[in-house]
């Protein structure tokens with residue numbers, strides 16, 4: 001039987017439908033009553049499975065939204081309780097000693113190490129099933145250990161989330177130079193994986209803001225690694241290693257001062273060449289000295305905007321957004337747009353309207369709202385899960401509950417929807433040099449059958465000796481940096497929308513795109529499914545020094561598996 005995982009065809013903007021969805025339980029009951037005969041079989045076997053598989057939108061609305069709210073409330077209460085009664089940064093060393101003991105005394109030295117954070121909690125498509133078989137180490141490291149505004153450094157444990165950090169830092173007038181969207185992302189996941197945001201053209205990927213790592217090696221030794229000390233090779237190799245070199249115990253991150261508003265200029269474009277060139281100009285790549293200045297933290301004196309982002313709505317159309325910090329006192333009266341208010345339209349829809357108006361527009365957005373501009377709609381994933389989610393009535397009634405947690409979306413999947421997601425739902429970020437941006441956009445348009453919008457986010461790629469990431473192939477002569485662009489493709493190909501799923505072959509398209517990506521000196525973000533063979537994966541990521549370091553730091557020989565063994569879906 002053919003079906004699509006989300007009720008895409010039922011997309012309707014009518015208010016009546018929104019009201020019905022608001023009372024989602026009634027809908028489910030009505031549908032179930034209507035199809036009693038068809039589901040009789042399931043009633044005997046597994047009604048829950050039927051509902052979870054065929055009525056995903058209703059399940060997400062009726063159960064996912066309130067459960068996510070309850071979960072968030074429980075987690076907030078828990079962290080307030082821990083903060084009040086058990087917050088003990090000074091106990092960090094005790095906690096570390098217990099983790100060290102677990103690693104040293106693990107019963108099966110042949111089973112590889114990984115963290116015990118459940119796979120369904122990870123902000124990725126993967127369920128990380130290896131955790132059931134391997135030595136999963138409990139690492140209850142949830143504390144912000146120190147905020148030093150003299151040296152502009154914050155020291156954190158790896159399970160600290162982006163949400164925790166922004167809550168702590170922003171009201172005090174500080175922020176991380178790179179604040180990846182999504183509150184549930186953890187510092188440990190972002191350092192061992194990667195993170196990016198619209199300030200990455202200045203500050204690089206998330207690992208570029210790290211100054212020190214406290215690491216536990218496979219043999220139980222603890223080392224402190226910085227960019228200049230005797231473990232600098234390990235320091236550079238941790239990003240993109242996905243927990244295959246050592247376990248991270250704490251990290252020091254850079255801070256910058258911030259203001260509480262962002263002045264955002266939206267520029268609509270109706271040619272590909274127009275928006276590609278505009279983004280390249282804004283990136284500062286034509287003047288790399290500017291980027292060096294940014295790295296030296298003098299962000300306010302540089303000419304490049306603090307934030308640059310693009311949303312393309314077809315191969316030839318996009319809106320390019322450039323933002324700067326601005327003080328509340330400088331915001332013109334009544335000019336603020338609080339994007340995060342529950343009844344506001346989804347951000348990418350708001351931007352699409354600006355594209356249609358074809359007029360440049362300036363808005364003043366509170367900083368936290370700016371950081372969360374894609375949160376309500378989970379980029380544009382919510383349109384697939386809750387097709388009426390952007391309807392004004394739905395937003396007024398239930399917008400305050402949005403979005404459901406990615407964790408809920410993961411645990412509520414049935415095997416059938418999971419397989420279908422893997423076959424038809426593209427969720428990938430490709431990092432390509434901006435010199436190849438135009439070519440790669442054409443490839444995506446063709447291979448993914450017109451998935452739009454696309455997320456366009458620049459980042460400064462600098463050499464990282466020893467990491468899996470290859471150095472820039474055509475380095476800018478000044479300092480070896482090269483400007484890259486993250487092209488985020490999230491959604492269903494048009495043929496899948498139109499119920500012609502047979503015309504889309506995920507593995508074939510993915511492997512073709514990845515092959516071309518390597519030729520263009522690009523690479524793929526690994527939160528997504530990895531469809532490469534091992535050989536193809538090794539063409540994209542340089543394993544030479546990585547393997548030497550695994551030997552040097554006692555990660556091979558069974559302590560940790562290689563990245564491909566953790567990430568591949570084709571094994």
Ligand SMILES: NC(=O)C1=CN([C@@H]2O[C@H](COP(=O)(O)OP(=O)(O)OC[C@H]3O[C@@H](n4cnc5c(N)ncnc54)[C@H](OP(=O)(O)O)[C@@H]3O)[C@@H](O)[C@H]2O)C=CC1
Pocket residue numbers: 113114115116117121122123124128139158180181182184185186187188189190192193194195196197241242243244246247248249525526527566
């Ligand atoms: N804006 C952005 O930049 C976004 C980024 N992402 C992606 O999400 C992922 C992060 O999600 P999150 O849920 O926080 O992390 P995950 O649980 O997905 O962990 C990511 C990787 O980091 C490893 N890791 C995590 N903590 C430690 C640690 N203390 N020591 C050693 N290894 C560790 C994990 O290993 P193990 O499997 O052993 O736990 C895993 O391989 C990243 O891959 C990121 O690229 C997703 C959305 C947005």
Ligand SMILES: C=C(/C=C/[C@@H](C)[C@H]1CC[C@H]2C3=CC=C4C[C@@H](O)CC[C@]4(C)[C@H]3CC[C@]12C)C(C)C
Pocket residue numbers: 123124125181196378379381406409410413421427429486488490525527
């Ligand atoms: C990396 C970036 C953004 C990524 C997001 C768009 C994806 C990150 C995790 C993805 C998802 C996880 C699990 C899911 C459950 C499935 O049932 C459906 C899909 C999904 C919700 C999936 C959707 C895309 C993500 C949210 C950028 C910012 C660099």
